[in-house]
Amino acid sequence: MTKKERSTLTWVIIGLLLVIAIVAYLISIGKINFVSSPNSKHDDDKDEFKKSLEERISLLNHRYEKVQKILTKKRDLKEKLNRVCNTIFLWVRISLVLILIGAGIAIHALTGASFKDVVDYIQIFVLLICFLGFVRYGNPINILSIWSHVTKKLTLYVYGRYINLDLQIESHGSELEEIDIEKKEVQKRLMETTSIEKEIQDVLSE
Numbered sequence: 001m002t003k004k005e006r007s008t009l010t011w012v013i014i015g016l017l018l019v020i021a022i023v024a025y026l027i028s029i030g031k032i033n034f035v036s037s038p039n040s041k042h043d044d045d046k047d048e049f050k051k052s053l054e055e056r057i058s059l060l061n062h063r064y065e066k067v068q069k070i071l072t073k074k075r076d077l078k079e080k081l082n083r084v085c086n087t088i089f090l091w092v093r094i095s096l097v098l099i100l101i102g103a104g105i106a107i108h109a110l111t112g113a114s115f116k117d118v119v120d121y122i123q124i125f126v127l128l129i130c131f132l133g134f135v136r137y138g139n140p141i142n143i144l145s146i147w148s149h150v151t152k153k154l155t156l157y158v159y160g161r162y163i164n165l166d167l168q169i170e171s172h173g174s175e176l177e178e179i180d181i182e183k184k185e186v187q188k189r190l191m192e193t194t195s196i197e198k199e200i201q202d203v204l205s206e
Helices: 003-028 037-111 115-137 143-162 165-205
Strands: none
Touching: 037 115, 037 143, 037 165
16 A cells, blocks of 8 residues: 555545544534434324413413403493393382372372272273274283383393394303313313323333
8 A cells, every 4th residue: 555545544444433423523513313213203203292282271261261351341341231120110110109199199289089080080091092002003002011112122132232132142151161161172172192101101101
């Protein structure tokens, strides 16, 4: 072997030693990993799956809290509107009673009629209204039907643009049930995944 060939061989050996040293250094700091790459990829996939389940649970919890707040506000609004309606109905009933009492007192003062006669006059007035209702609509109008009509009108006036509030409350309640069902399913899948990972780790550690 000539001197030139020996020199070339020496540099080749030095180069290989440098490459081996660099590769060993990269392996030691984790830049290169030749061991268990399929398992590592599998672990990454499992971690991503668990992360997606946890993110889904977080989103469902956020949505549940948001819908719950909206539902609570609408239920409170319904209770408030119901209190307003009941108060108005009470005062309407009191007003009607006062009107009848006032009419009776006026009849007694103007005609000098007795209490029994005043009651008879009021009954005749009510029967006249029923008769006019029968002539106009084909069916007799009684006090209950008049009161039902009045309450419907007052309810529409009080509720206004919230007339579909009951349907909205029912819709939000159904949405909460659906979110709760989905959240339980996702939590079950997450628990199953965690349990499987634990079993695998226990087997590997034995």
